[in-house]
Structures are given as structure tokens and as C-alpha cells.
């Protein structure tokens with residue numbers, strides 16, 4: 465019986481457990497496949513640390529947030545134990561014929577490199593940021609947007625009561641999808657995203673025009689947004705253990721600047737990891753389940769080097785090269801359309 469190993473890698477994301485369950489149910493019901501789950505992303509792959517995954521283990525997990533396998537940003541080439549030869553030995557030792565990597569752009573880049581080094585591997589795209597190209601949507605994004613939209617709605621009522629300007633900071637390192645969707649859904653008066661610089665003067669103009677209509681201004685900003693005079697996205701928390709700047713805090717920078725320039729009392733809120741935690745929305749559970757079923761079909765066909773993806777309403781297979789190397793950013797035209805009614 466063919467046996468495959470699943471891993472979840474990179475930041476976690478609501479819907480990961482639905483993928484794991486969908487894969488195991490499809491595989492055991494339709495293809496006579498067996499599965500193990502590697503612990504903590506590529507760490508479990510490198511060290512051959514895996515748990516058996518059967519129907520009983522995945523029962524009822526699609527409504528749970530996080531990932532039952534754990535995740536990490538551990539790289540498969542990390543010295544001294546990483547690299548393809550060690551991984552091949554680990555796969556042989558635990559009797560695994562191929563790997564299913566569930567992750568974002570970094571995970572797919574790592575998977576592509578492993579493929580080139582002879583590891584049979586396929587991919588499933590995940591990220592709350594929705595910035596992975598080659599798929600129309602990733603699971604987790606919908607849940608994050610629901611949470612961010614509710615946050616805007618809540619900030620709006622307290623902002624109205626106190627006649628304050630409210631600033632909500634959401635995630636989005638290179639792409640402002642969460643800010644765009646939550647901002648549009650909740651009727652924000654300005655949406656600020658990494659793809660498009662806006663001057664402080666312009667932001668304050670929007671804020672003042674809202675106040676002049678007797679309303680309380682609501683600004684949604686993605687963590688990666690930069691004012692024109694900034695050279696890089698705001699980060700005051702140093703680097704993470706993988707040498708990436710830990711973003712966050714642009715909302716706290718903007719709020720006093722807006723208050724100083726407009727005279728309108730302004731408060732900032734950082735939504736942070738609330739966006740990534742908790743139960744997945746129905747939409748993300750469905751997409752995760754469909755991806756899981758599709759990736760079981762993919763490994764049944766030995767479709768190594770491909771990633772499952774959503775195109776329109778169809779689940780398709782795309783080569784890794786299509787998924788890595790570029791960030792799916794918010795199109796300028798889309799932003800401009802939303803911007804036309806800011807203020």
C-alpha cells in the first residue's frame with residue numbers, strides 16, 4: 465500500500481486541519497493510501513519524526529484552528545542534519561513514498577528545491593495573506609478577513625461614540641489583501657497597503673473630510689504599508705530567528721501623526737495573531753477539504769512537482785515554478801477603484 469507523509473510549514477493558518485482530514489479521508493476511501501504526519505514542518509521530515517494518520521486521528525478536526533501536526537520555519541537544508549540525502553534516508557526508514565508539503569511561498573520554494581534533489585514531493589498552498597500566485601485564493605484568508613471585518617465594525621461603534629479616528633492594523637507583509645477585503649467590507653474611509661504609498665497629507669485629507677461630514681474616520685492599514693519617506697516597512701521588534709524583520713506597529717506610528725495634523729483624537733489597534741487563530745470559516749473548511757482530496761488524487765497519479773490550486777471554482781494542478789518567485793499583490797487597478805471612494 466502506498467504511504468505518504470504530510471507536513472505543514474510556515475505560519476499557521478485556519479483550514480490546515482481540513483486539508484489533513486480531506487487528504488486522509490480521500491486517500492483511505494478512494495485510493496487505498498496510508499499517511500503519516502511529520503511533526504513541526506520540515507523539522508519532522510529531516511528527522512523522520514512522524515505520527516500515523518488514520519481516520520480516527522483526523523475525526524472532527526476540520527473545525528479546529530491551527531494544525532494538529534505543528535508547524536515551523538525550519539528549513540529542509542538546515543545543517544548539520546538537513547539535505548536531500550539525509551531526508552531520503554529518513555523517508556526510507558519510516559517507509560514513506562512521497563511528501564505532501566502544505567505551506568506558503570517559502571515552503572513551495574523549498575519543495576521545488578527538494579524536488580530538484582530527487583525527493584518526490586507535491587504542494588498545497590496556504591496563507592492568510594492570500595499572496596501566493598498560481599491560486600486565486602488560499603484557505604485561511606477568508607477567516608482572517610471575517611475577523612478583521614468584525615474588528616473594524618467594533619472599532620467603528622466606539623469611534624463614533626467618542627468622535628475619534630480609529631486606525632486598525634492588520635497583517636500583510638508584502639500584499640494588502642486582508643486590509644483591502646476587510647476595509648471594503650466594513651466601509652473603511654481609507655485603506656493603506658504595502659503595494660501603494662500614500663502621503664500623510666492625503667491620509668489626513670480623507671480623515672478630515674469624514675469628520676466634516678459628522679462621521680468618525682476609520683483607517684485600515686496593512687503591516688507592510690510605507691509612507692513615502694520610509695525606506696522599509698516599520699519594524700521595531702528586531703529580526704525573527706530566520707532573519708526576517710518582525711513587522712508591526714505602523715498603526716501606532718500613524719495614529720499620533722494623524723492626531724497632530726488634524727486635531728482629531730486618534731487611537732490605534734493592532735489585530736495581530738487574532739487573525740490567524742481560532743476556528744476556520746465554512747469557506748476555508750470547504751477549500752481546505754477540496755485541496756486535501758485533490759492532493760490525494762495528485763499523489764495517486766505520482767504528480768510530483770505540482771501544487772493544487774483554485775482557479776475560478778475549479779481545483780487544478782500547477783507546476784511549482786508557477787507558484788514560486790513572485791508575490792500575488794493587490795492589482796493597482798483594484799486598489800484605485802476602491803480608493804476612488806475613500807474619505
Ligand SMILES: Nc1ncnc2c1ncn2[C@@H]1O[C@H](COP(=O)(O)OP(=O)(O)OP(=O)(O)O)[C@@H](O)[C@H]1O
Nearest residue numbers: 473474475537538539567568569570571573574591
Ligand atoms: N528557497 C528556499 N530554499 C530552501 N528552503 C527554503 C526556501 N525558501 C524558504 N525555505 C524554507 O521554508 C520555510 C518556510 O517558508 P516561510 O517561512 O517563507 O513560510 P511560508 O511557507 O512562505 O508561509 P507563510 O509566509 O504563510 O508564513 C522557511 O522558513 C525556510 O526554512
Ligand SMILES: O=P(O)(O)OC[C@H]1O[C@](O)(CO)[C@@H](O)[C@@H]1O
Nearest residue numbers: 475591592593635636637704711
Ligand atoms: O511571527 P510570524 O509567525 O512569523 O508571523 C508573522 C507573519 O505571518 C504572516 O501572517 C504570514 O503568515 C505575515 O503577514 C506576518 O508578517
Ligand SMILES: [Mg+2]
Nearest residue numbers: 474568569570
Ligand atoms: Mg511566505
